[in-house]
Amino acid sequence: MNRSADALLAPLTAAMAGAAALLLAGMLGFLLAESWPALAHGGWLRFVGLAWYPLEGHFGLAAMCIATLAVAALAILLAAPLGLACALFARFQAPPALAAGFRGLLALMAGVPSVVYGFWGLTVLVPLVARWQPPGASLFTAGLVLALMILPTVALLAHAALAAVPRSLLDGAAALGLTQRATLLKVAVPAARRGIAGGVLLGLARALGETMAVLMVAGNVVQLPASVFDPVRVLTANIALEMAYATGTHRAGLFVSGLLLALLVLGLAWFAARLEPRHA
Amino acid sequence: MHSVPGDRLFGLALWGAALSVAAVFAWLFVDLARLGLGALSWDFITTAPENAGRDGGIASILVSTLLILGVAVGVAAPVGLGAAVWLNTYTRAGGGTGRRIRLALDGLAGMPSIVFGLFGNAFFSVYLGLGFSILSGGLTLAAMILPVFIRTVEAGLGAVDDGWRRGAAALGLTQSAALAHVILPAAAPAIGAGLMLGIGRAAAETAALIFTSGYVDRMPESLSDSGRALAVHIYDLSMNVAGGDTHAAASALVLVALVACANLLAVALSRRLLTRRLAL
Amino acid sequence: MNPHTLGCIEAGTPCCVPVPHLSIENLAVSYGDTPVLSDVSLDIYKGCITALIGPSGCGKTSFLNALNRLTDLIPGARVEGRLRLVDGANSLDLLDPGLDVRALRRRVGMIFQRPNPFPLSIRRNLELPLREHGMRRADALAHKIETALSDVGLWEEVRDRLDAPALALSGGQQQRLCIARALVLEPEILLMDEPCSALDPIASGVVEEMIQSLSGRYTVVIVTHNLAQARRIGNYAAFFWMRERIGQLVEFGRCRQIFDAPVHPATAAYIGGMRG
Ligand SMILES: Nc1ncnc2c1ncn2[C@@H]1O[C@H](COP(=O)(O)OP(=O)(O)OP(=O)(O)O)[C@@H](O)[C@H]1O
Ligand SMILES: [Mg+2]
Numbered sequence: 028m029n030r031s032a033d034a035l036l037a038p039l040t041a042a043m044a045g046a047a048a049l050l051l052a053g054m055l056g057f058l059l060a061e062s063w064p065a066l067a068h069g070g071w072l073r074f075v076g077l078a079w080y081p082l083e084g085h086f087g088l089a090a091m092c093i094a095t096l097a098v099a100a101l102a103i104l105l106a107a108p109l110g111l112a113c114a115l116f117a118r119f120q121a122p123p124a125l126a127a128g129f130r131g132l133l134a135l136m137a138g139v140p141s142v143v144y145g146f147w148g149l150t151v152l153v154p155l156v157a158r159w160q161p162p163g164a165s166l167f168t169a170g171l172v173l174a175l176m177i178l179p180t181v182a183l184l185a186h187a188a189l190a191a192v193p194r195s196l197l198d199g200a201a202a203l204g205l206t207q208r209a210t211l212l213k214v215a216v217p218a219a220r221r222g223i224a225g226g227v228l229l230g231l232a233r234a235l236g237e238t239m240a241v242l243m244v245a246g247n248v249v250q251l252p253a254s255v256f257d258p259v260r261v262l263t264a265n266i267a268l269e270m271a272y273a274t275g276t277h278r279a280g281l282f283v284s285g286l287l288l289a290l291l292v293l294g295l296a297w298f299a300a301r302l303e304p305r306h307a
Numbered sequence: 308m309h310s311v312p313g314d315r316l317f318g319l320a321l322w323g324a325a326l327s328v329a330a331v332f333a334w335l336f337v338d339l340a341r342l343g344l345g346a347l348s349w350d351f352i353t354t355a356p357e358n359a360g361r362d363g364g365i366a367s368i369l370v371s372t373l374l375i376l377g378v379a380v381g382v383a384a385p386v387g388l389g390a391a392v393w394l395n396t397y398t399r400a401g402g403g404t405g406r407r408i409r410l411a412l413d414g415l416a417g418m419p420s421i422v423f424g425l426f427g428n429a430f431f432s433v434y435l436g437l438g439f440s441i442l443s444g445g446l447t448l449a450a451m452i453l454p455v456f457i458r459t460v461e462a463g464l465g466a467v468d469d470g471w472r473r474g475a476a477a478l479g480l481t482q483s484a485a486l487a488h489v490i491l492p493a494a495a496p497a498i499g500a501g502l503m504l505g506i507g508r509a510a511a512e513t514a515a516l517i518f519t520s521g522y523v524d525r526m527p528e529s530l531s532d533s534g535r536a537l538a539v540h541i542y543d544l545s546m547n548v549a550g551g552d553t554h555a556a557a558s559a560l561v562l563v564a565l566v567a568c569a570n571l572l573a574v575a576l577s578r579r580l581l582t583r584r585l586a587l
Numbered sequence: 588m589n590p591h592t593l594g595c596i597e598a599g600t601p602c603c604v605p606v607p608h609l610s611i612e613n614l615a616v617s618y619g620d621t622p623v624l625s626d627v628s629l630d631i632y633k634g635c636i637t638a639l640i641g642p643s644g645c646g647k648t649s650f651l652n653a654l655n656r657l658t659d660l661i662p663g664a665r666v667e668g669r670l671r672l673v674d675g676a677n678s679l680d681l682l683d684p685g686l687d688v689r690a691l692r693r694r695v696g697m698i699f700q701r702p703n704p705f706p707l708s709i710r711r712n713l714e715l716p717l718r719e720h721g722m723r724r725a726d727a728l729a730h731k732i733e734t735a736l737s738d739v740g741l742w743e744e745v746r747d748r749l750d751a752p753a754l755a756l757s758g759g760q761q762q763r764l765c766i767a768r769a770l771v772l773e774p775e776i777l778l779m780d781e782p783c784s785a786l787d788p789i790a791s792g793v794v795e796e797m798i799q800s801l802s803g804r805y806t807v808v809i810v811t812h813n814l815a816q817a818r819r820i821g822n823y824a825a826f827f828w829m830r831e832r833i834g835q836l837v838e839f840g841r842c843r844q845i846f847d848a849p850v851h852p853a854t855a856a857y858i859g860g861m862r863g
Contacts, residue, residue: 043389112324140511236419470703
């Protein structure tokens with residue numbers, strides 16, 4: 028190791044950092060370039076409609092956008108309170124050995140591939156729901172599977188945030204004679220709200236961007252759902268289903284929906300960044 | 308402690324939430340095991356798939372998966388390490404360039420995997436002419452795991468005691484020597500954790516691979532051959548192959564085990580690295 | 588004998604012939620736009636122990652950091668004035684931007700308040716700086732390591748476990764290891780920033796005795812809040828004080844004079860306050 032190694036260090040590592048950051052720009056650039064044929068002809072208005080018949084020139088993304096948002100909303104509505112409850116349980120309620128085991132289970136589940144959740148949803152949940160509300164593959168089932176998939180992440184991040192709440196704050200609340208419920212809900216959770224909200228936003232981003240788990244259980248019919256038990260097709264699933272054979276404007280149309288997803292998630296990330304305290 | 312009735316109820320609710328979540332996860336595992344354990348054997352691991360995967364095993368698919376992972380980690384680890392070193396060493400807390408790069412990385416980290424799939428297809432497969440290949444898939448996954456890896460390592464480097472840096476400088480060590488012998492070994496656990504996160508995510512990935520590394524289930528002969536990853540195999544068996552559920556479940560068990568092992572291995576490795584350094 | 592040896596020095600008495608080793612004129616340090624130290628001029632004498640005393644925040648650490656250009660590591664830190672390392676007829680401008688700081692830091696070692704042995708084995712802690720400065724031969728390395736460890740009185744304590752992690756040592760042993768790590772490079776000057784303040788009284792006593800044994804062989808600049816210690820080990824003392832939030836050198840002289848007959852009222856008050 029000599030001085031010449033040092034002279035190389037800064038430019039070399041800077042180039043690597045730059046390359047990593049340029050990936051984002053490159054990605055957006057490529058998405059835009061590939062979308063161009065569809066965007067250039069007919070403008071963005073053609074993507075607003077409900078009808079998706081790309082081979083006949085109908086590129087309406089509205090139904091799939093709405094389905095995407097609905098599935099993600101259902102998932103986060105289920106996963107956020109349950110995940111927070113699990114985090115509170117593991118942090119404050121469970122005996123230490125059980126808490127460690129439970130956290131281990133959550134960590135294991137957080138690592139389970141989404142395709143496995145999808146597979147289980149397809150073989151177990153869909154038939155189960157179908158007996159009650161046919162056809163089974165639906166917005167509802169997709170929401171359930173997604174909720175299950177993001178719950179460990181939400182719970183683990185909420186747990187980390189709760190673990191960072193100083194003991195003295197909780198002891199102070201207890202010393203005031205607050206009940207455990209009040210201590211947890213009025214002191215611990217508000218003190219950890221940033222971390223918890225960050226976890227929920229991350230869960231939401233994952234739910235919006237998930238492909239396989241939804242694709243396998245949502246039924247994939249392009250329509251505005253009349254009830255939660257109707258099959259729907261989300262944006263990500265649409266890409267996965269049609270990319271294999273799409274050419275020309277059709278392919279470009281798929282890239283448009285990819286671009287839309289990217290912008291949606293970037294917006295979410297921007298929002299999450301604003302939640303964080305400055306100079307954290 | 309729990310004399311207040313409301314408090315008791317609250318505690319019970321937490322227990323209820325945690326138990327039901329644990330029960331659902333147990334249900335999922337039991338189903339997977341019930342379906343797939345019967346098909347799981349040494350032969351399953353070591354023979355090639357036949358009859359679209361209904362029969363035979365997953366040997367070629369495991370090889371493709373490991374090759375894709377190898378490419379992804381082989382590219383992401385050095386680039387990510389360099390980028391993290393640069394961010395940690397040469398950017399200041401309030402500095403503009405560093406902040407912008409970190410923002411870009413955070414945006415990249417939240418991108419849906421299907422968007423990476425689109426980008427990988429457009430850039431690696433088509434633009435660079437790599438086609439549907441293990442190389443395309445691996446590079447796409449490298450791009451996908453890079454941001455999280457960088458941020459984890461950077462956080463680890465930031466946690467390294469400043470006294471060591473100043474001590475190294477006061478001894479007239481070069482920056483490269485300080486990094487190689489003191490700082491990076493001290494940050495080994497974070498590097499291991501970052502790798503673990505990356506490998507876990509890459510091994511679980513499906514959507515980013517279907518249009519980059521493809522579906523071909525033959526034994527790959529080189530990195531420019533198409534190769535089917537395990538997650539893609541599960542997807543294909545459960546969605547497109549009638550009667551593929553048993554082997555899909557067995558593959559899912561293998562995949563979950565693989566991801567879990569990768570995680571444990573990375574943790575153990577980072578510990579080993581640290582203790583070896585200590586003993587040198 | 589070591590070329591820097593000027594003979595035995597009794598604590599508190601002047602060195603035989605004061606020969607400047609570091610010559611400091613109008614030194615000023617600022618962080619960003621905030622000046623923290625200004626107008627410091629003094630000579631650090633070869634082979635002597637110079638104790639820096641003064642209240643917290645008056646810039647003693649900043650002063651030490653300027654002497655071996657460790658201020659380079661602090662973003663926004665600026666050092667102005669004249670700072671020269673005198674070596675016979677030659678003198679080296681330490682504030683020259685083109686200076687080889689690695690070579691400088693090899694000649695001017697530093698010990699920090701909190702012991703900072705690297706998370707490596709005891710042996711590797713000493714080997715690393717030697718290897719990085721180009722020494723490769725195994726027998727020479729082993730010899731230097733033994734000498735340095737003996738110099739700080741650690742050899743007997745650790746000779747059987749040189750490959751044990753340095754962080755497993757006690758605080759006092761860690762600090763002596765850090766001193767050995769600086770000594771192994773055979774520096775001319777040692778800068779010490781409150782080297783005993785993180786240690787218990789016994790360990791502190793051991794380190795203090797060890798530092799005293801360095802006098803004559805090395806030029807030592809030591810910051811300490813322990814006035815009794817400064818008095819015990821210093822040949823010269825420099826008293827820093829704050830005026831309008833900026834640190835300044837108020838009085839410099841022989842240790843005995845500063846403690847027994849301080850000229851400046853602030854010095855007298857500070858020493859008197861500490862005594863009372
Ligand atoms: N990196 C820095 N950036 C900005 N200001 C600093 C920095 N380091 C020190 N200062 C300020 O410079 C002044 C002098 O600090 P310095 O550490 O040199 O004092 P000191 O005499 O060593 O104090 P102590 O006896 O407590 O160690 C203080 O006001 C401190 O707040
Ligand atoms: Mg200080």
